[in-house]
Amino acid sequence: MSTISPNPTNSKSGTIPRGVELLHDPVLNKGTAFTEEERDALGLRGLLPPHVHTIKEQVMRVMENFRRKPTPLEQYININALQARNETLFYRAVLDYLEEMMPIIYTPTVGEACQRYGHIFNRPRGLFITANNRGRIAEVLRNWPHTDVRVIVVTDGERILGLGDLGADGMGIPVGKLGLYTACGGVHPNQCLPITLDVGTENEELLADPLYIGIKQHRLRDAAYSDLVEKYRDRICTFDDDIQGTGAVALAGLLAAPRITGSSIADQTVLFLGAGEAGIGIGDMVVAAMREAGLSEADAKRRCWFFDSRGLVVKSRTDLVEHKRPYAHEHAPAERFLDAIESLKPTAIIGVSGQPKTFTQEVLEAMARINDRPIIFALSNPTSKSECTAEEAYQQTQGRAVFASGSPFDPVNFGDQTFVPGQGNNAYIFPGVGLGVVVSGSRLVTDEMFSEAAKALANQVTAGDLKLGRLYPPLANIREVSAHIAAAVAEVAWRRDLATIERPDDVLSYVKSQMYQPVYRSYV
Numbered sequence: 475m476s477t478i479s480p481n482p483t484n485s486k487s488g489t490i491p492r493g494v495e496l497l498h499d500p501v502l503n504k505g506t507a508f509t510e511e512e513r514d515a516l517g518l519r520g521l522l523p524p525h526v527h528t529i530k531e532q533v534m535r536v537m538e539n540f541r542r543k544p545t546p547l548e549q550y551i552n553i554n555a556l557q558a559r560n561e562t563l564f565y566r567a568v569l570d571y572l573e574e575m576m577p578i579i580y581t582p583t584v585g586e587a588c589q590r591y592g593h594i595f596n597r598p599r600g601l602f603i604t605a606n607n608r609g610r611i612a613e614v615l616r617n618w619p620h621t622d623v624r625v626i627v628v629t630d631g632e633r634i635l636g637l638g639d640l641g642a643d644g645m646g647i648p649v650g651k652l653g654l655y656t657a658c659g660g661v662h663p664n665q666c667l668p669i670t671l672d673v674g675t676e677n678e679e680l681l682a683d684p685l686y687i688g689i690k691q692h693r694l695r696d697a698a699y700s701d702l703v704e705k706y707r708d709r710i711c712t713f714d715d716d717i718q719g720t721g722a723v724a725l726a727g728l729l730a731a732p733r734i735t736g737s738s739i740a741d742q743t744v745l746f747l748g749a750g751e752a753g754i755g756i757g758d759m760v761v762a763a764m765r766e767a768g769l770s771e772a773d774a775k776r777r778c779w780f781f782d783s784r785g786l787v788v789k790s791r792t793d794l795v796e797h798k799r800p801y802a803h804e805h806a807p808a809e810r811f812l813d814a815i816e817s818l819k820p821t822a823i824i825g826v827s828g829q830p831k832t833f834t835q836e837v838l839e840a841m842a843r844i845n846d847r848p849i850i851f852a853l854s855n856p857t858s859k860s861e862c863t864a865e866e867a868y869q870q871t872q873g874r875a876v877f878a879s880g881s882p883f884d885p886v887n888f889g890d891q892t893f894v895p896g897q898g899n900n901a902y903i904f905p906g907v908g909l910g911v912v913v914s915g916s917r918l919v920t921d922e923m924f925s926e927a928a929k930a931l932a933n934q935v936t937a938g939d940l941k942l943g944r945l946y947p948p949l950a951n952i953r954e955v956s957a958h959i960a961a962a963v964a965e966v967a968w969r970r971d972l973a974t975i976e977r978p979d980d981v982l983s984y985v986k987s988q989m990y991q992p993v994y995r996s997y998v
Contacts, residue, residue, distance in 0.1 A: 493517035500561045511998045536567045546583040565992035568657045573949045582856030582881045584650040585635045591643035592685040600668030624665040636828035636859035641675030642688025659905025659956045660989025713919040717755035719900030722928040724756045727945040729932035735847040740767040745820035748827030749780040785809045822849035825861030833862035842871035853880040864895040896946035906956035910963025915974035923963045930962040960985045
């Protein structure tokens with residue numbers, strides 16, 4: 475990575491456009507906030523209404539119109555249109571109303587937006603790279619207007635949330651995630667690049683849709699795919715935010731939960747519903763944390779169990795793919811998740827199955843019978859895929875569940891207590907990790923960085939949060955949380971000799987000084 479540029483320009487030329495061209499540049503546009511002096515100097519006189527507004531007043535207008543929209547999808551379209559015309563105002567509004575905006579610009583609404591992407595498409599954001607660009611990818615990348623790119627989010631659209639293959643319509647995910655790198659992590663928007671690798675789709679509805687935005691062919695596979703995409707983990711700074719980010723945020727929840735249950739991470743027995751890469755990624759991070767707490771690797775793995783579509787993952791099964799085998803333990807088979815609970819008596823169940831309503835009343839009641847404070851993580855996104863709702867978790871455990879979900883749920887009243895469920899969203903993790911890598915100039919992103927990020931996140935959970943049943947800090951605090959995560963990640967880079975930037979005396983203060991703030995710059 476190159477060094478931090480304190481004042482990134484809007485384009486390769488770095489020049490300031492004038493008149494209508496300036497008003498059409500989303501990076502530089504200030505709308506009605508251009509001052510009288512700027513209007514004269516930049517050829518804007520008469521092109522704007524005469525009253526000069528503050529950014530605070532502009533945000534009032536933004537939120538008034540945003541809240542008038544009748545559905546979350548309409549709100550998504552509205553706020554993304556703002557991003558396309560005035561980036562600074564967009565991020566100011568998102569930051570000022572983060573808890574209201576987060577479910578719209580990211581999960582769960584971004585899932586619906588991706589499903590409808592070709593039908594709501596207005597203005598391109600990011601780069602689309604197809605198999606037809608093989609041999610010309612560098613040329614395509616040079617078409618991006620910003621040269622100081624530090625963070626790239628890439629998708630091939632095959633597995634979008636729990637919604638399956640959305641092909642090129644999956645562009646909503648890198649756009650949304652990079653919005654969070656900026657809003658939550660403070661990475662300058664000019665340093666962010668969304669990319670979709672369009673290699674086709676197996677979604678027949680999309681292939682038949684005249685408004686589909688991608689190439690209409692079935693997916694490239696095997697060698698044809700590898701010719702376009704290689705794996706670079708040990709060569710450049712790259713990570714999988716769904717696997718490693720979700721793993722870290724789940725681990726943070728498990729590190730915070732014992733402050734409610736009175737146990738420790740080494741005391742947990744965790745049963746996962748779902749044994750895909752995300753679930754195994756969480757398991758690997760939990761094992762690492764248990765080893766750090768004093769368990770052997772064998773004992774730590776023995777405390778992590780997986781249940782997939784064919785039952786409990788045990789050694790006697792002959793149908794296990796490679797990534798599940800390290801967690802195949804000696805145990806009698808179990809075809810029902812409830813049977814696995816009764817047999818293993820887990821302290822925590824973690825849902826990463828993408829299958830809704832699988833934490834049934836019987837499952838939740840069993841967990842409450844086995845544990846005084848059962849840990850229930852229903853992490854599948856979007857909300858429609860959640861293994862159970864917050865209300866179900868609290869009601870069916872008599873208010874004793876220690877609950878977290880992947881998508882947001884409203885507070886739940888049970889008896890004389892109001893529970894505020896924590897959202898175990900990887901958005902708590904990846905913006906801070908990205909910022910930590912950027913500010914340290916780290917050459918690689920390592921597993922240790924995610925372990926330290928999980929600890930940093932857990933450490934930001936207050937006694938007040940725990941009293942409300944919340945295992946994660948309020949989203950309103952996420953900039954502060956990201957700064958602490960970035961500092962922890964950067965410390966790993968310096969400790970492991972991966973950094974290319976000299977370590978400052980006060981790491982946290984330095985991190986905060988590098989965070990983008992959505993304020994208008996002066997042009998005169």
